[in-house]
Amino acid sequence: MNDIEAIRDFFLAGDAGKLKRSYQQLSGSFEATPPVVEDWQEVEFAFNRLFVGPAALEAPPFSSVYLDAQGLVMGQTTMAVRQMYAALGLESPWKNSLPDDHISLELDAALAMNHVLKKLGHSEIQELHARFMNHMTRWVPLFADRVLTAPSRHPAINHVVLCLSDWLDKQTCGLKNYQSAREEKV
């Protein structure tokens, strides 16, 4: 399992056990050392306050909340993300019950795109990937910021979010290379 899969699973974890498992699957390829967690139940409580509920979420894990003027889910951004999945021939198994732009689904799509990109380096998939990464870079930093400064922030969750930011930085580095190459062509 690679790190991005672990991060993906972390944000979908329904309980302390699953949080722990995905956390431990983070390989440590990131610079920061993962904080040692003594009480996973505490992480679960913080995780739910941030991302699940039942109270108002401190850091909703949906891109539309950060990018749409409305601050809701299932709006323009969610549909745009859905369309990008569809462009790959993919759809969410929870279509219309979990917003398509949940961080875990987006990470899953990123995995798929990276894979396809590796297999077929043609320009259409490059373009799609670039757009998708561009989308992620527009909201993940805002999301990370919310998590890191939330009243219920927790070192373990912060760590995962920092790993996520790290990964995205690397992706966008590649993206910049792609963009400059593209501009040169133009």
Added chain:
Amino acid sequence: MSTTENTPETQAGICPLTRRRFMKGLLAAGVLANLPCGLLRPTRTEAGEIVYAGDYEIFRNACPRNCYDTCSIKTYVKDGVVQFIEGATESTFTRGGLCVKGYGYTRRPYSPDRIKYPMVQEGRGTGNWRRVSWDEAMDRIAKKILQIQEKDGNLLGLALSKYSGNFGITNYGIEGMMSSLGYTTRLTGTPCWPAGIDAQNFDMGDMWCNDPEDMVHARYVILWGGNAAWNSVHSVKYVYEAKRRGAKIVVIDPIMTQMAAKADEYWQIRTSTDGALALGMARHILDNKLYDRDWVMANSVGFEEFASYLRENVTVEWAAKESGVPATNIIEMAEEFATAKPATIWIGYGLQRHVNGGAAVRAIDALVAMTGNVGKVGGGARYGHLRTWGFNYHALLQKQPEGAKGVPGKAEVKGDFHFAGGNDAAAVSYSDRILNINKTAQVILDANDPPIRMLWVACKNPFSQDFDRNKMVKAFEKLEMVVTVDQFFNETVNMSDIVLPVTTLFEEWTINASYWHYWLSINERAIQPMYETKSDIQIAATLSKKMNALKPGSCTFPTEIDSKEWMTKEFNQGIYDLFGIKSWEDLKKGPAKAKMPSAAWHDLKFGTPSGKYEFKSELAAEWGNKALPEYVAPREKTDKYRVLTPHTKFGLHSQFINLDWSEEFNPKPFVYVHPQLAAEKNIKDGDTVRVFNSIGEVKTTAKLSTVVPSDAILMYEAWFRNNPYNVQNVVDDTSSDMGAYKTGQPGVAIHDQFADLAKV
């Protein structure tokens, strides 16, 4: 990449990629076969194309939140997502529009903050929530129910707190769920309008109002103790039309409401003296022979006794002194009202939330009746009606399991909307334990044989809406388990052990009737339920499944239900005939209006024991009230200033205020104080103040306003998601005078509250 490409607009119109070609490439290369993604899956539809232009799917919905208007809604859906809504154009009442609250509905299913999953709180109020599966939630709940049964030999330790948060007909399946488990404790009655319901039943034999659309024919309209401009926006157009046609519009209210501001004449009455004003007018009408003698002779009983009561006990001067409305104006209003034909009074629910509220409604009814305005188009003592609610109550009527025990003997569950008797009398040897919803905290504290061990809360937010909040905190401490079913987190959820996520109106099937206008709507499932939400009846079925798995036969509720089919089971021929439809499917084309004459009591056949309008009601006397609509004195002051906690513009009781749209307009609560009182207390606009009395206090920002009487403190009822403000801290559970006859329990004197005020 240019910056314009960063906007969501361009993303929405995304993908210059020609998808089909692109997909073909992927397929040819076999890339789609081994994707590393663990969640996303290949699209099931062949093309998988999302079409953004073009037709919407249209569904029928209705606003189910206990609002006069119960608007019919048209919902536009694309790709399984609600895009926008509008009021149904087919209803002449809604006429294509909703209200500021209703237009926010699209934000409910899609708010990131809605309750999404069943969750368990480790310690009430700790905020330490664990997400659990439906199975685990039901397992905990079912085991607790079985444990109560084991311990007490019955289920009276399980209580239901439910009211009108979702007023759909199938939502009565919640009561059905309780019956299907056994004999339980029911918190019955209504905090809303019971005193007025009894009053109208004593006078006329039922609560039945004219079609609000016929108000256009009135020549004189008194809006008494209600703020239609905020709370029944769609009715206001009929008031305006009456005005355009020459009617005079008068508003009587302790608060200079928005409706008052729109009227021709406004009287700031001393709170809770409405009966005195109505009787003063009646006396003047009597003395000047302006009453409708023929009507009274033909259609009423007890008028002579009423007339003697007026002559002996009431004068215009007395009424002026009591009510604060000058005698000359009482006289003028009385004369105008009596001579305008037809004249009507809209009796707001606020005026009966008093220890003398039922008596006040009876006095107002008498005023309308003696002037011959009952049974007339454009006339009437308008309060509400339940004439269009004759459904089957299939979801409500469930049988107790074999051998279930409860309170020995038969006791009838009553309530404003309890139409169906349920058990057939002969077979019944046990009943539910019936307690007063308006004293929820007190009855939980008092019940001991057996104690209430478990509370199921649905369609209700007791911590925001029930009275004496501090007592409620104590009462909850006594409960062993609290389960709350809701859409959004609130103080009651915070004080619960388990929360279950419930569907919004767009995600369930039901039917919505109005207690004001004559229209009927179905509510279709327009989108699939988001997250793991379920409708109330699906929750009942899920619980039944678990109960029966753990102990076969312990719950009679069906374990699998099709909620659309359950909606259809509520219809009967009577409903079809009343609305002139062949089948419920006709309602898919739009709401239907009852084929009833617009004037209530048009045939002058009253439902009273005498069959006539009863100025003198023996039934009222039997239920502990005066037989005549005599004046009952207001509640004695218990503190320095009266506290008024009416409806806000941006919410419906505890609902809507928490939503972001409402918050934009109404971000925080205020205490409204008259400048004169403020000066006495050295309070300036914007100061933080404390409103306090013997049961609690509210701390918030003061706003100086002349709309409030100078001896009163005004705070709108509400809860804010980020603010501990709660008016129930200073509202006690004193009963109003009526309500027990028809709704099973007396109402609450919500506006007979007193407190002191100080700058913090």
